[in-house]
Structure formats: structure tokens, C-alpha cells
Amino acid sequence: MKNIQRSLRALALLTLLVLAFTISAQESTEEAETPVEITAEATAPAEVTEQATPAPEMTEEATPAPEMTAEATSLAEMTEEAVVTISEPEGVSINITGSGIVNPALEAIVTASGSTLTYTFNTTGTNAGFETFCANTADITTAIRPISVEEDTACRDAGVEFIELLIGYDVLAVVGNPEDDFLTCLTADNLNVLLSPSATVTNWDELGFGATASPAEGEAESTEEPTMLPDVTVLLPEDTTLAFENLNELVTGFGFRADASSANVATILDTVSATSGAIGFVPLADALNAGEAVSIVDLNLVGSCINPSVETVENESYPAGTAFYLYVATSAQENLAFLLDYLTQAAYTTALNEAGYTGISEDALSLNTAIITGDVSARAATAEEVTFIIPQGLAGNVNVAGALSGFTIGDGVANRLTSNQQSLVVNTNFAGEAAGIEAFCNGDVDIVFVEGTGDLCDGAVETVSYDFGTQAVVLVANTADSFANCLTLEQINTIWATSTDPITSWSGIGEGFPEQDIVLVGVNSGNLLTGILMNSVSEGIALPVRVDVAETNASSSYRASAVGNVSGGLSYMSWIDYQSVVEAGESNVQLVAVNSGNGCVVPSEASIIDGSYTISRSLQMVVKQSSLARIEVQSFVWSVFDDTNANVIAASDFVGGFQSQQIISFRSDLLAQFETAEQAALEASAEVTPEVTPEMTEEASDE
Secondary structure (H helix, E strand, O other), X not given: OHHHHHHHHHHHHHHHHXXXXXXXXXXXXXXXXXXXXXXXXXXXXXXXXXXXXXXXXXXXXXXXXXXXXXXXXXXXXXXXXXXXXXXXXXXXXXEEEEOOOHHHHHHHHHHHHOOOOEEEEEEOOHHHHHHHHHOOOOOEEEEOOOOOHXXXXXXXXXXXXXXXXXXXXXXXXXXXXXXXXXXXXXXXXXXXXXXXXXXXXXXXXXXXXXXXXXXXXXXXXXXXXXXXXOEOEEEEEOOOOHHHHHHHHHOOXXXXXXXXXXXXXXXXXXXXHHOOOEEEEEEHHHXXXXXHHOEEXXXXXXXXXXXXXXXXXXXXXXXXXXXXXXXXXXXXXXXXXXXXXXXXXXXXXHHHHHOOXXXXXXXXXXXXXXXXXXXXOOOHHHOHHHOOOOOOOOOEEEEEXXXXXXXXXXXXXXXXXXXXXXXXXXXXXXXXXXXXXXXXHOOOOOEEEEOOOOOHHHHOOXXXXXXXXXXXXXEEEEOOOHHHOEEEHHHHHHHHXXXXXXXXXXXXXXXXXXXXXXXXXEOOOOOHHHHHHHHHHOOOOOOOEOOOOOEEOOOHHHHHHHHHOOOOEEEEEEHHHXXXXXXXXXXXXXXXXXXXXXXXXXXOHHHHHOOOOOOEEEEEXXXXXXXXXXXXXXXXXXXXXXXHHHHHHHHOOEEOHHHHOOHHHHHHHHHHHHHHHHHHHHHHHHHHOOOOOHHHHHHHHHO
């Protein structure tokens, strides 16, 4: 590939020299004995004949030849005559593997490019695609995520070098009827109330969009009946599309409201355009192509209303977009020179938009060009430099303490790290949060795991905090039991806590509840969910859960099915497990809202993250900044968030926090934090050790 790049540059230079020579000849004709006449229409020097007569002087209308500037050096800025054509080798077949989502987009690009190579597409999925690619059995793999550290290592171990290109996006757009001026922005709560499997709203007034402003001071209150907003019509993308998957990521639970219609893009756009109150979900490119037939609705999922665009997707302010990545083996780059050159041109993004996808920004296109030409790192698209190398032969001590809830993560990393580092000692003590914080503030501990947030040590210690997210426990009841749709913390405690006189009927927990048997389906003994539940409903006192339940089972699906089959049934599970239950098609259970003193709050991802749903427990890892300057502590922190430990964190059922962040950005932040800590340690050391001056030396010698 580098040879091709050099050839292109040489040809470009040669072309520029020819152009410069021609221009120089044109500019020098004024002084020639038989000058050539230059007119506005002239595009090349006229031939000089034997009968040539002196040319008239240059007039204002005459167009002088343009001067060559420093900027006019790229192939794209040359004239059509100067463009260098890249020839393609004959009889070459390119083997492509990877994502079934990205492959069709790449096919559209290949077709638009006019490439004459034979391309064989093998759809395996992103994960299997990387496995095949790193086994050196494919020229290209496509993906909907960046390559992981482990996959990158596998490629390097197999001698597979590659370049990484961001080639486009599939961006979800919400579209409404252009006459519905009330529908300009939707929040996460709006989407959940409108689309979740349990959604019951039928009119936009029910979502609060019909609220009218109070009359201004001095104005009489209007006697006119408020205008009712139209009924809700929901049009979903087909379930085989990426738009469907992107929408599913935004809505709590798995699946959508039962009365929503599923349709192709054209039908969605036509229906929304003609139906007041209709709302649909389509790729952004199709929404833009529809013009004024529909209006594009902003989404407020990060604190402000954001309009979908390639810019808002790339700066991560608009979350409903999936990036398309292309990994090209270095060994295939020479054969793919024509296609790769096409990927440096704006024409390819136009072709991608026409195919129903969203092309990348000009900045991203420039970066791709620099990657292809070898001017920047092969993985500059996702910041290759965010790989931290843990050195062999680590020595020293890392002291970790804190809440028991941090044991699985902290102790697991300690064991894995020390198994490969014989001289490293990691001391762990998960005897409790209070004892851990005390040791941390006294200077005996480098890292402490805590539940919740707050400023430790009264701000006397500089720290760096890492948020794992929130573990939430939700209660599920039989859908027919309307009396169980909202319970207070006290009522939940009464139902589940061990008691000398346990209640057996719903009427026993308060007025208004029926004479209906309570059928409790418990969780296996020692489950962390029980601790979260009882600690949350009993003012921090983790009372033991009652054991006189109908049955106990470790499977959340089994417990949900049992509750769904009997009136009066009640069980609990993690929020993540509940998503699996819904995905499996269990429709006879309902989520129980919880009243913690501020009204009934239905558990959702949003209410769990913002803390309004209180049967939950968050977890943070707090590291002393001075400790973070040490390589052994950095190695521990990096190992907590590496790909190997990702499965441990995922199995802990956290909502929000680290796992919801873009991994490349997060790891870049880690490296920056390491560097900041090291710099702070150097500055602190310089303050402790004053610079030796000649005056100090003289004083020392006098003594």
C-alpha cells in the first residue's frame, strides 16, 4: 500500500510540474516576440503560426492563468486532466466477513465505487467476524463496534495487521406529523410511557402534551374548551431492522406496546405524513429524504433536546445511532487501492446516504484519508493509544477495602493480577464500608469500594471515583392484581421480613387490600438481591427475609411464571433479569411501583439511574490520587475495567455507570487520570525537595 501511496504522490508531483510549466509559459507570453492571445474562453495556449501577429495588450476582460498556490497540491483539487486513475488487478477476489448490519452498507459503497474486483460477503456477526479476520482468513471484516483489546491482541499474535475505518452510521429518527406542532421533543420517560409493553396511553393529552399555559396577569381565564390533542398512532420499524434494535435500546423492557403497528419505511412515512397524532421510527436518511412530509422530533435523553445529525451522533449527544466500522488487512490494501481511494471522497458518503444510511462528517472523512495514506495511526478512528500495558515484574502493595458489595469485582481482580505478578501483593478487606472509609482516610488504604456517592474524608484527600452503576431489585405481581400495583417501603418490609407473626393475606398489610392469600416466591438463600431488598425497605437494617414462602427458585423466569399463574403472587428479581423475563414473552406479571414517600415510582432505567426508584444499591470505586500515580495501582484499576473483567461487571446487573459509557472514551479518560496523578506526584515531590542553590551550598560548607 505504501508503494501505491508513493506512486500516487509521484504522479501528483509530476502533474503539478507539468501544470506549473504550462502556466509559466502562459505568463511569459506577454514578453515573447510573437505572444499568444489569451481570451476568456481560452483553456490552453493557442498554436503559434508563421503568420502570427503581435497580440493586443491584456484587457480587463482577459482571464489570466491562475497562480499555483500551496493548497493546490491534493488530487481532489487538480483538474480532471490531472486526476490519476488507479487501475485494479484482474482476477482478484476479496473475502469479506462480519456484521450483517454493516455488510449491506459496504455492498452499496462497493457498487457505487465501480470497483471491478470480485467481492464475497460472508455474514457471521461482529464477534465471529473478528475471530475469522484475526485468524488471517478474511481480507475485510465489518463491525458495529471497535475491535476489543483481546481481539486486537489475537490479530497481532497471528501477524494480521490492519487499518480501521469508520465508514457510516445507522441513525434512528423519530418522525411526527408536520401539523402536530406540540410534538417537538420526547424524553426517555415519554418514550417509556408511550412504547413500553405495558403502555396504555391512547391520547397525547395523557402524556402531558396538551397542557396549556396559565393566563397572563390581568387576562381573564379562557372559557373555551381546551383543544383535545389527537389520538396516538404508533408505527414501529420491522423487527428485522437495525432501526428496531436501536429503538429497543431506548425503551424500558423488551418489546413494545401490543397495539403498535409494524411497517416498512415507506409505509411509516406515508402514514405519519397523513395522520395527525401518528409517530414513527425510521432511519435518519429516509426521514431527511421525506422533506416536509414529516417532522423530525428531538430526543431528550441526556438533559437537553437534541436533533439527530451526523454531528450529534459523533459527539455522542444523540444516543440513537450505531457506528459502522471497516477493518482492512494490510496484506489486502494494495489490491483494494481503488476502493480505498473511493472511501476518501465525499461521493461515497452521498452514495451511503442514498442507500438509506448516514454518511460520516467531513472531519471523520479527513481522518479516514489520513489513515489510508498512512499519515496517522492505523487505529486513529478509535484511539489505538488507549491500550495500557501492565509491565511484568510488578512489585509493591495495593491495599483495597470497603463495602462487601465490592468483593466480587475487587477480590476477583486481585486474584487474577497477582497470579501473573509474583512480586505484587494486593491486600483486600471487604469488612464493610464504614471501616473501609476510615482506613482510606487514615492513609492505610489505596482503594475503597463504597455504596452511593459523596465526598470522602471531608475533602482532605484528593480522589478519583469510578461509578459502576446501580443494582436495582424490582417486585413483580400478577397482572390481575390491581391492588398490588404500588406498595410502600413499609408494606414491602411487612410482607418480606421475618416475623413472629407473618401475614398470610393481603388484607394484613393495610386498609383497602382484599382477603386474598399472599403467595410468595422467594430467591435462593444468600442471593445479593435479598440484601438489597431488605436493606432498602428497612432503613438500612438488613433484616432476614422470611422463609415461609410458597417456594424458592434461583431462576427469575421460573419465579415470574409462578407469580403469573396464581392470584396474589409476588416475587422479586433484578432489573436486568426482569428484562429477560419480558423478552422471553412472560405477559402475566406486572412491575410493582414503589412509594418511598414521594408517590408511586415505577421502576425504569431512568428512575433507577436518577435515584427516584429506591430499592437499589449503587457502587463506586474511589482511588486516592496519590496512589494512582503508582504503576501497581494503575494496573489494578485498569484490570478492573479491562475486557476480561467486563463479564464480571455485566453479571452484577448494574444499570448505568461504567458499562453505559463508550469504552474507548472511558479508557482514554483512565490514561489521562493516570497522567494527571503522576504529574501531581512529581509536583508534590518538588515542593518537598527544595532546589539546591549556591547560597545553600555556601551555608552548608560554613557549618
